[in-house]
Amino acid sequence: MDFSKLNGLIPAVIQDAGTHEVLMVGFMNQEALDRTLATGFATFFSRTRNALWMKGETSGNRLKVERILSDCDDDTLLVLVTRLGDGNVCHTGDRTCFSTEVELGPKR
Amino acid sequence: MDFSKLNGLIPAVIQDAGTHEVLMVGFMNQEALDRTLATGFATFFSRTRNALWMKGETSGNRLKVERILSDCDDDTLLVLVTRLGDGNVCHTGDRTCFSTEVELGPKR
Numbered sequence: 001m002d003f004s005k006l007n008g009l010i011p012a013v014i015q016d017a018g019t020h021e022v023l024m025v026g027f028m029n030q031e032a033l034d035r036t037l038a039t040g041f042a043t044f045f046s047r048t049r050n051a052l053w054m055k056g057e058t059s060g061n062r063l064k065v066e067r068i069l070s071d072c073d074d075d076t077l078l079v080l081v082t083r084l085g086d087g088n089v090c091h092t093g094d095r096t097c098f099s100t101e102v103e104l105g106p107k108r
Numbered sequence: 109m110d111f112s113k114l115n116g117l118i119p120a121v122i123q124d125a126g127t128h129e130v131l132m133v134g135f136m137n138q139e140a141l142d143r144t145l146a147t148g149f150a151t152f153f154s155r156t157r158n159a160l161w162m163k164g165e166t167s168g169n170r171l172k173v174e175r176i177l178s179d180c181d182d183d184t185l186l187v188l189v190t191r192l193g194d195g196n197v198c199h200t201g202d203r204t205c206f207s208t209e210v211e212l213g214p215k216r
Binding site for chain 2 (some may be wrong): 011020022037038040065068073074077078090092094098100101
């Protein structure tokens with residue numbers, strides 16, 4: 001993977017392996033990717049906390065990795081997961097982080 | 109949207125509105141988002157070319173925007189699209205940019 005474009009990070013799109021819903025986007029550095037591959041649970045690098053975090057490590061809402069696909073430029077990952085715990089991925093308690101509709105332009 | 113975390117850019121996950129397949133991830137700055145909203149076609153900021161580009165402007169394989177969802181931190185977009193032209197999104201000629209399987213660890 002090419003970690004050079006974003007100061008050592010790559011975006012990782014988290015998609016529900018069953019429903020295909022996009023749940024969140026996190027960032028991984030090499031260590032987070034290694035931990036994800038070794039443990040089988042999605043692990044990210046938190047830009048705000050400047051530390052690794054296994055998603056759901058405290059809440060129990062871990063993300064079990066089923067498949068990982070890399071893109072054509074090797075600078076982005078698509079991670080297909082099974083939601084564990086209560087199945088809610090967002091810190092707001094929602095199933096997905098993508099809940100806010102953006103209004104499209106009037107000219108369309 | 110919060111463009112401050114990645115030097116003026118936010119990741120935009122492009123998902124097929126019909127099949128829910130994740131097709132690519134691009135980056136948008138404020139201008140690219142404004143153009144996307146005004147035109148109804150996904151427009152990105154190319155980090156390598158340092159310029160705006162409407163996806164498919166030359167190939168015809170444009171991405172018609174159906175819905176846009178923002179995430180809980182307002183720093184990532186999920187863009188639901190209809191594929192136009194020959195329907196292939198990746199520059200390799202594939203339908204999706206995510207075609208390379210990453211081998212999962214042996215301990216799983």
